[in-house]
Each structure stands twice: as structure tokens, then as C-alpha cells.
Amino acid sequence: MVEEEQGIKLTDEQKKKRRSRSIAIAAVLAALVAIFYVVTIVKLGPGILNKPL
Amino acid sequence: MPERNEDAQAIKSSKDTPMSLVERQDTMHEDSSVWTGGMGSASDYVALLKPRVMSLVIFTAFVGLMLAPGSLHPVLGAVAILCIAIGAGASGALNMWYDADIDEIMSRTKKRPIPAGKITRDEAFAFGITLSAGSVVALGLLVNWFAGAFLAFTIFFYVVVYTMWLKRSTPQNIVIGGAAGAFPPMIGWASVTGSVSLESFVLFLIIFMWTPPHFWALALFKSGDYRAAGVPMLPVVAGETSTRHHIVVYSILLAPIAVAPYFLGFATPVYGVVSALLGLAFVGMAVDVWRKRDGEPARLACVRLFKFSIFYLFILFALLLGESLVVGA
Known part of the structure; x- marks a missing residue:
């Protein structure tokens, strides 16, 4: 006998909407990475990695 | 039976005060295997940010930033405007979270994501709080903390002072609440100068x-x-x-x-x-x-x-x- 699956079951519509949200979150995260990268260079200069320890 | 009592109380309170959509969903879907959240697409979340209000905020904040004496690197200027815009959008989302009961009644607002049943109040609240904190911290870290604090104050003013307090209690709501919409050029200015x-x-x-x-x-x-x-x-x-x-x-x-x-x-x-x-x-x-x-x-x-x-x-x-x-x- 197969045990019935527990928890919340998403409808197809909910799965579709979740996919659209996931893509949006991925895009936002990628944009944040780019922003912090560029701002680091703007604020600290391109030589940030060449400083002596 | 305690469960019956709770049901009776829920029905009674629903008659006394208009139910929020979340409460309505809770009473409508007794079957716990059907979850009514998670129905918002990315565009519904964008609608929570009140894009039209946001465009005015972007514009006025940009004017403030451009008029300010001194200079700010264009990248930092763009980041400042982005943070102010996201902060304004977050205020809009929190406004819709709190005002869902009003929005449901008014013709102008009943198609907003919460009354339309696309996003639950809890989801809107989480979204608004996350973006508020993110925009304030980003503006503080990347531009300057005076501007960041000013943005935090503006969000607080719009959500708590205007939406939660004045809007429902005084006909002067618009006069004082309007201050929140008037702060963006000052935040843009403060992004450059660090002052007012x-x-x-x-x-x-x-x-x-x-x-x-x-x-x-x-x-x-x-x-x-x-x-x-x-x-x-x-x-x-x-x-x-x-x-x-x-x-x-x-x-x-x-x-x-x-x-x-x-x-x-x-x-x-x-x-x-x-x-x-x-x-x-x-x-x-x-x-x-x-x-x-x-x-x-x-x-x-x-x-x-x-x-x-x-x-x-x-x-x-x-x-x-x-x-x-x-x-x-």
C-alpha cells in the first residue's frame, strides 16, 4: 500500500507562479552581485586586490 | 466542544468586522491539503510596489540628487536612486498589506494583488519588510548612512504614521501623510551631501x-x-x-x-x-x-x-x- 503524500500539494497553477517568482529572484540576486561588484571597484578602486598584506 | 466554539467565534467576529482576505481564506478552505498562498507571479509582486507612485519618487529623487551641490559617482547615484525607489515600493507593499480591507471595497483599488486573491497579506508583509530593510541597509552601506536613515524614517512615516495611524483617524490624513511622498528629493539630495x-x-x-x-x-x-x-x-x-x-x-x-x-x-x-x-x-x-x-x-x-x-x-x-x-x- 502506498502511503499518501503528506504536506502541502501545489496545483499546476501554483507551480507555474512559483517558477516565475524563482526566475525573478534569480535575476534580482544576479543584479545585486553585479551592483556590489561594481560599487566595490568604484569606492575602493581597481587596485583593491593589489594591496600588500 | 472547543472547536465548535472557535468556529462560532470566528463567524461572530466576521460579522462584526470585515474579514481580511487571509481570514476569509482560512475560513473558506477547511481542507488543509489545499494551500491558497503561492498564487502570486513575479508581476503581481511588482504591482505590490505601486510602480506608478514609484516612477514619481524616482523622478523627484533624481531631481534632488542632480540639484545638490558637490558630486557623486554616477554608479553611486544610480544605486541611490534604486535604493530610494525600492524603499518607496516597499512602503507601497506594506501599505497594501495593512489596507487590504479598504482596498477590497474601493473601485480604484479592488484589483490590487491582495484583494484580487493573488497574494496573501502575510506574503505582502514579508515582501515589504524584506525590501524595506534591504533598501535602507544598501543605501547606508553603499552611499551614506544619513541618506539610509532618512529613507528608513520615510518608510516608517508612510507605513506607521500615515497608513496605520492617520489615514483611518483624521481627515487631515493627506496633509501630514503627504510628507512621506515629499521626502524623496531630500533623500536624493542627502545622498550627495550627507545632509539637508x-x-x-x-x-x-x-x-x-x-x-x-x-x-x-x-x-x-x-x-x-x-x-x-x-x-x-x-x-x-x-x-x-x-x-x-x-x-x-x-x-x-x-x-x-x-x-x-x-x-x-x-x-x-x-x-x-x-x-x-x-x-x-x-x-x-x-x-x-x-x-x-x-x-x-x-x-x-x-x-x-x-x-x-x-x-x-x-x-x-x-x-x-x-x-x-x-x-x-
């Missing part, structure tokens, strides 16, 4: 004085909506005649304030002349609203003032921006 000044305060004052006649003109031809929702807008509480008096008084106060940038020396005579003429037109239309009290002519006068007020503010700030670009070049 008389000039940035004048930019604030223009939007602050503009907001009441703008919204009261809208409230006059949508007063049925506000009455149905129980929002104490001026036409609902003090009557339409009193609202018309208020519109005229605020318009007369607004017109000279809008010319102030010229007298304070951060705008050219061209701005001085145009803002004075537009101010006269604004007062003229306000008087028209005051004169026409009944029927279709009265409604048309309100619609005309409402539409002109948007054009008026846009032209004033566009002129200031254009002059700063030309003079600065």
Missing part, C-alpha cells in the same frame, strides 16, 4: 503643499468610494464645501512656494516665470472647483484640477532638472 539644506527643504515643501489639493480633487469625485470604505477623507467628514475651501487655500499657498527656487537662487528666471504662470493656472482651476458645486460641471472641474496637478508637478521638477543639466554642463 534650505534648498532641499523647498523641494520637499513644493510636494508637501501640492499633495492635499491633488488628493482632495480626486477625493471629491471619488468620495463615494472613501465613504463606503470608512476612510475619513475630507469630503466625507467635513463635507464637499469645506473641501473646496481647503483646495483653494492650499493652492494659493502652493503657488508662491513653487516659485521659491528662483528667489533662493537655484533656478533661472525661466523657471521663475513658468512656475508663476503654472501657479496662476493651478489657482484658477482650484477656484473653478470652488465655484462649480453641482452635477457634471463640478465633477469635470475636479478631474481637470486633478490631471493638471500631475502635469504641474512634473513640469516644475523637469524644469529644475533641465536647468541643472544645462547650467552644470
